[in-house]
Each structure stands twice: as C-alpha cells, then as structure tokens.
Amino acid sequence: MNSRKFFATTSALALLAVGVAACGSDDSTSSDGSSSTPTGLSGELRIDGSSTVGPLTQAVAEQFNADNPDVEISVGESGTGGGFEKFCAGETVMNDASRQIEPEEEALCKKGGVSYEEVQVANDALTVVLNNENPVTCLTVDQLAQIWGPDNPVSSWSDVTDLDADFSAEIERFGPGTDSGTFDYFTDAVNGEEGVQTKDYNNVGEDDNQTVTGVEGSEGGIGYFGYSYYTENEGNLKAAEIDGGDGCVAPSDETVQDGSYQPLGRELYTYINTDMLQSNDALQPFAEYYVDNAVDIAPQIGFIPMTEEQQSASASVVSGG
Amino acid sequence: MSDFDPKTARAQVAIAGARGVTAGVLSDQPRKDVVRNGLFGSLLFLGIMIALAGLALLVGDNLIKGWPRLNMDLLTNGTSSLPANAGLHSAIIGTLWIMAFVILFIVPLGVGSAVFLEEFTGKESRFARAVEVNVQNLAAVPSIIYGLLGLAFIARGPLSLGFTVITASITLALLVLPVVILVSREAIRAVPPSIREGSMALGATRLQTVRRQILPAAIPGIATGIILAISRAIGETAPLIPLGAATFVTYDPSGPMSGFTAMPLVIFNWVKQPQEEFQVLAAAGIVVLLAVLIAMNSFAIWLRNRYEQRW
Numbered sequence: 004m005n006s007r008k009f010f011a012t013t014s015a016l017a018l019l020a021v022g023v024a025a026c027g028s029d030d031s032t033s034s035d036g037s038s039s040t041p042t043g044l045s046g047e048l049r050i051d052g053s054s055t056v057g058p059l060t061q062a063v064a065e066q067f068n069a070d071n072p073d074v075e076i077s078v079g080e081s082g083t084g085g086g087f088e089k090f091c092a093g094e095t096v097m098n099d100a101s102r103q104i105e106p107e108e109e110a111l112c113k114k115g116g117v118s119y120e121e122v123q124v125a126n127d128a129l130t131v132v133l134n135n136e137n138p139v140t141c142l143t144v145d146q147l148a149q150i151w152g153p154d155n156p157v158s159s160w161s162d163v164t165d166l167d168a169d170f171s172a173e174i175e176r177f178g179p180g181t182d183s184g185t186f187d188y189f190t191d192a193v194n195g196e197e198g199v200q201t202k203d204y205n206n207v208g209e210d211d212n213q214t215v216t217g218v219e220g221s222e223g224g225i226g227y228f229g230y231s232y233y234t235e236n237e238g239n240l241k242a243a244e245i246d247g248g249d250g251c252v253a254p255s256d257e258t259v260q261d262g263s264y265q266p267l268g269r270e271l272y273t274y275i276n277t278d279m280l281q282s283n284d285a286l287q288p289f290a291e292y293y294v295d296n297a298v299d300i301a302p303q304i305g306f307i308p309m310t311e312e313q314q315s316a317s318a319s320v321v322s323g324g
Numbered sequence: 325m326s327d328f329d330p331k332t333a334r335a336q337v338a339i340a341g342a343r344g345v346t347a348g349v350l351s352d353q354p355r356k357d358v359v360r361n362g363l364f365g366s367l368l369f370l371g372i373m374i375a376l377a378g379l380a381l382l383v384g385d386n387l388i389k390g391w392p393r394l395n396m397d398l399l400t401n402g403t404s405s406l407p408a409n410a411g412l413h414s415a416i417i418g419t420l421w422i423m424a425f426v427i428l429f430i431v432p433l434g435v436g437s438a439v440f441l442e443e444f445t446g447k448e449s450r451f452a453r454a455v456e457v458n459v460q461n462l463a464a465v466p467s468i469i470y471g472l473l474g475l476a477f478i479a480r481g482p483l484s485l486g487f488t489v490i491t492a493s494i495t496l497a498l499l500v501l502p503v504v505i506l507v508s509r510e511a512i513r514a515v516p517p518s519i520r521e522g523s524m525a526l527g528a529t530r531l532q533t534v535r536r537q538i539l540p541a542a543i544p545g546i547a548t549g550i551i552l553a554i555s556r557a558i559g560e561t562a563p564l565i566p567l568g569a570a571t572f573v574t575y576d577p578s579g580p581m582s583g584f585t586a587m588p589l590v591i592f593n594w595v596k597q598p599q600e601e602f603q604v605l606a607a608a609g610i611v612v613l614l615a616v617l618i619a620m621n622s623f624a625i626w627l628r629n630r631y632e633q634r635w
Contacts, residue, residue, distance in 0.1 A: 047583070049568075065406075074574070075573070075583070077585070080571050081565060235598040
C-alpha cells in the first residue's frame with residue numbers, strides 16, 4: 004500500500020474509461036460504415052434551439068445520417084432564445100425556433116456577423132386543454148384573456164362571461180415557464196403583449212407533461228402546450244375549440260394548415276447560417292434534405308406537416324440561399 | 325466471596341432480594357427516561373426508514389416502469405427521436421469520456437491543494453483561513469453557476485475550447501474540486517502528528533515525509549473523497565446544458581475535442597417527451613444510472629476498508 008500504487012490505480016481508471024470510450028466509438032463507426040454506403044459527404048453540423056422543434060430536427064438528422072454516416076450531427080434544445088444566442092455567435096449552423104427571430108436577436112446576429120435565412124419546417128397548434136369533467140367546449144380569445152390576463156384574472160369558471168356551459172369549479176392554471184417560445188406566443192396572441200400573463204399559475208417550466216398531469220387531476224384545470232402533447236394524451240384531456248372571431252374551431256392538422264385555427268395556429272422554423280453554406284459542405288445537402296422530407300417525417304412524431312405551398316416556399320429559400 | 329455457593333436456598337433468597345431492590349431503585353425514578361429513550365430511538369429509526377423508503381420507492385418504481393426496456397438494446401442503441409430505437413449508447417460513451425478527464429484533473433489538483441494547505445502553510449495563517457472559507461463557500465455554489473462560468477471562460481472567452489468534451493470535463497472538475505480538497509484535507513489531518521514528527525526527527529525532508537508517510541496513510545480517505553466527487557459529477561445535468569450538450573447526437577463522442585451528450589441529459593430529455601414510451605425509457609435509464617452510482621460507491625467503500633489503517 005503506497006501512494007504510487009494509488010496514483011497508478013487512479014490513472015489506470017482514467018485510462019480505462021478513455022479506452023472503453025474509444026473502443027465504443029470505433030465499434031460504431033465500423034458498424035455504421037458497413038451498414039450503408041457512404042456518400043463521401045463528411046463534416047460536422049451543430050444545431051441548437053427550440054425544444055418544440057428539436058424532435059423533428061432529430062428525426063430528420065437520423066434519417067439523413069443513415070445515408071451519410073460520416074456527417075456528425077448534434078441537436079441541442081436550449082430553447083429558441085438560448086439557441087439564437089449561440090447561433091448569432093457563429094457557434095451553431097442551424098437554430099430551431101418556435102417563433103420568428105426578434106429584433107434584439109437580429110441585432111445580436113448583426114453584431115456577430117452572422118447572416119441567415121428563415122425556413123419553415125412544420126406547423127403547430129397551441130392547444131388549450133381542459134379536464135374531461137369540464138362541460139365547456141369552446142373559448143373565445145376574450146374568455147382566454149379573462150382567465151390568463153395579467154390583472155385580476157377570474158378565479159372561478161362561473162365568473163367567466165358568456166361561457167357555452169354552466170360550470171362552477173375553481174380555475175387552476177398550468178403553463179410553461181417564461182423562457183419558452185410557447186409562452187411568448189400564447190401571451191402575445193391572447194393578452195396582446197408578449198410575456199404578459201397572470202403570475203397566479205403553476206409554472207411547469209419546460210416539462211409539459213406536468214401540465215398533462217395537473218389538468219387531468221384538477222376539475223377546473225386549464226393549460227396550454229404544443230399539439231403533440233395533446234395527441235399523445237387524447238382521451239385523458241380534452242382540447243378546447245378556439246373562437247378567434249370567426250366561430251369555434253378545434254385544433255387539427257386541417258384547421259392549422261388552412262389557417263382557420265386562429266390565433267393559436269403557428270409556424271415552426273429553423274434558421275440557417277448562410278455564411279456557413281460555403282464553408283460547411285454538409286449544410287446545404289442537409290438543409291435540402293430537411294425541407295424535402297419534413298412533410299413525411301412530421302406526422303410520425305406528432306407534428307403537423309407543412310402544406311405544399313409552404314414546402315415549396317421553404318425549398319426555394321434553401322436552394323436559393 | 326469464594327465460599328459463596330449460589331445454589332443454597334439462602335443465597336437464592338439473597339439474590340432475589342438484591343434483584344428486587346435494584347429493580348425497584350432503577351425503575352422507579354427513570355420510568356420517564358425509559359419512555360423518552362424508547363421514543364427517541366423510534367424517532368431516529370423513523371428518520372432512517374423515511375430515507376430508505378424514499379430510495380426503495382425510487383428504485384422500485386423505476387425498475388417496474390422501466391423493466392420492459394432494461395435490455396442490451398438500451399446500452400447499444402444511440403439517441404433517436406423514435407422511442408423504439410432510442411438507447412443510451414452515445415450518452416454512456418460521452419459520460420465515460422467526460423469522467424476520464426474529470427479524474428485526470430481532480431486527482432492532482434485536489435490532492436495537491438490539500439497537501440499544500442495542510443503541510444506547507446501554517447494552519448493558522450491568514451492565507452490558509454481565507455482559502456478554507458472560500459473553498460467551503462465554493463462547495464455550496466449551485467451547479468448551474470459553474471455551467472455559466474464554463475460557458476463564459478472555457479467554451480468561449482479566454483480558453484475558447486468550444487462545446488466539447490474537454491469543456492464539460494473542466495467545468496465538472498471545477499464543480500467537484502472543493503469536495504475533493506475538503507475531504508483530502510480531513511484525511512491528511514487524521515494522520516497522527518507522531519508519524520509526521522517521527523519522520524522529521526529521522527531527518528526526512530517535508531517532501532519525503534509527505535510522499536512516504538502522509539500520503540500513503542491518507543489514501544483511503546482521499547480515495548473516498550475522489551469517488552464521491554465523481555459520483556456527484558456523473559449525475560450533474562444543470563451545468564452541462566449551457567455548455568451546449570446536445571440531447572441528440574448521430575455519432576459517438578470520440579475524444580476531448582468532440583461534441584458530446586451525457587447520461588443525465590438524455591434521461592432528462594426523455595422525461596420531457598410527450599410519448600409514453602419515452603417515460604418507460606427514462607425509467608430504464610434511471611435504473612442504469614443508479615446502478616453505475618451504486619457500483620462506484622461500493623468501490624469507494626471497498627477501497628476504504630482495504631487500505632484503512634488504525635493506530
């Protein structure tokens with residue numbers, strides 16, 4: 004028992020970890036290489052941004068990688084805003100966004116010398132969910148504002164004016180945290196000003212599954228999130244129809260694509276660093292592949308695909324960029 | 325007392341009497357104490373049971389929920405957006421790379437600092453006290469702060485190492501370094517002064533004393549500290565998020581300058597997904613992470629027992 008032996012052991016441990024790690028990576032390169040024919044395309048694509056769009060980008064990257072095993076793609080989910088901070092510093096080649104870029108972020112990109120193109124990749128319906136016991140079927144934007152407004156929001160369903168059914172349970176609100184693009188979009192659409200909302204709600208942060216559990220367990224519960232969380236929990240919750248002025252419309256692929264689900268239907272984007280198109284060989288092919296395949300991949304993982312028009316618009320941005 | 329025969333009737337009467345008196349005296353006054361003792365004991369027992377029940381619930385719940393996905397596929401599949409194909413492979417490789425470099429950083433830095441503070445500065449010096457207070461403060465800083473520090477100074481700024489394995493390693497090493505220093509100092513302090521003085525009296529230099537006497541004697545404690553530090557680092561999620569850890573990679577991290585993901589991040593990401601299958605996967609992932617942690621802690625205990633020395 005001496006100190007040399009101990010330090011030998013620790014360094015051996017560290018080396019062992021390196022060894023195992025190295026072996027592991029050798030392993031997979033060879034299996035990847037043998038399972039598909041390499042296209043000769045190689046490079047590294049670092050992508051970050053919205054956690055709403057992230058799963059779609061990951062699914063596209065996975066399929067793209069099957070044909071192009073030498074392209075190393077990583078997708079982070081630090082949020083739309085957090086992602087733009089890295090994107091505008093030139094640290095990522097693409098940024099997923101659940102809303103359009105904001106003026107401050109444009110300024111940041113300008114400062115960082117990053118030019119970019121906005122490309123739509125899918126659609127989403129911000130879905131307002133209610134407990135199954137709740138008899139209300141349709142909510143107007145005004146009624147939503149009474150519930151979610153910043154000043155003295157109503158505390159009971161019976162206080163909401165002109166509801167289509169009588170209901171007297173206490174209102175219990177569940178919503179995402181203030182860093183979320185979903186929060187930004189909902190507050191803007193409902194309360195008329197981005198980021199403004201009552202503070203009397205259960206802040207679930209980025210974990211929308213908590214909203215599911217919360218609304219499921221509370222008779223007067225109400226919450227909102229992306230459409231995929233509703234489709235995965237249909238039956239346990241019900242989606243309110245939204246009246247944006249032209250009658251009640253339920254969220255669905257069709258109503259979002261034809262634009263009638265207003266004002267909570269939204270477009271999902273990715274932003275591409277156009278300076279990197281020249282320096283990074285893999286970026287252009289990946290961007291084209293994304294736009295070409297997003298429509299097929301989107302429904303598999305609970306996204307509402309682009310319409311044909313939207314897709315051709317995106318395709319022309321990518322090929323022209 | 326040698327002619328005292330406990331079998332005679334008289335002796336038995338005497339014993340019974342003595343017993344009665346003793347019981348009377350001792351049980352009379354402390355009855356309250358007996359109740360209090362029992363109450364206190366059961367409170368303590370309740371405390372440990374709550375802690376154990378929490379752990380058992382966590383393990384049991386995840387084991388049951390994650391059971392369908394606890395198989396080799398979980399260890400060999402990479403990250404995927406389809407729950408059926410998703411696994412921990414690239415995350416495990418990422419975690420191993422990060423931990424390897426964390427060990428390389430914290431062993432020399434942590435042990436070196438501890439030896440310096442214990443053996444090479446006056447323990448009552450102002451400098452040593454200032455350092456001690458600061459190290460203890462650092463140990464209590466929330467981990468996300470280290471993530472932001474890593475983002476500003478290691479990923480960007482002066483070091484500019486980018487969003488890589490080595491950035492994550494340095495950040496996590498800084499995060500757990502205070503623990504290593506504190507525990508190593510305790511271990512060194514526990515070496516009896518007589519050993520140190522004996523060595524010096526025989527003409528050994530400070531360096532020789534540290535190398536030949538102090539360190540060998542302190543190793544069990546130091547090793548425990550290092551392994552506890554690694555156990556903490558392996559489960560940290562918060563500091564890795566600002567460091568650009570991807571929740572999805574199409575490749576396995578292949579070296580210090582490679583992009584990365586890590587086990588707790590992938591599990592955290594799975595929990596957030598809407599699909600029920602991902603929740604199952606997350607539970608299975610938690611079981612794997614717990615298994616790794618328990619293995620490391622057992623190793624720490626084994627190491628301590630094996631090298632423990634008593635004076």
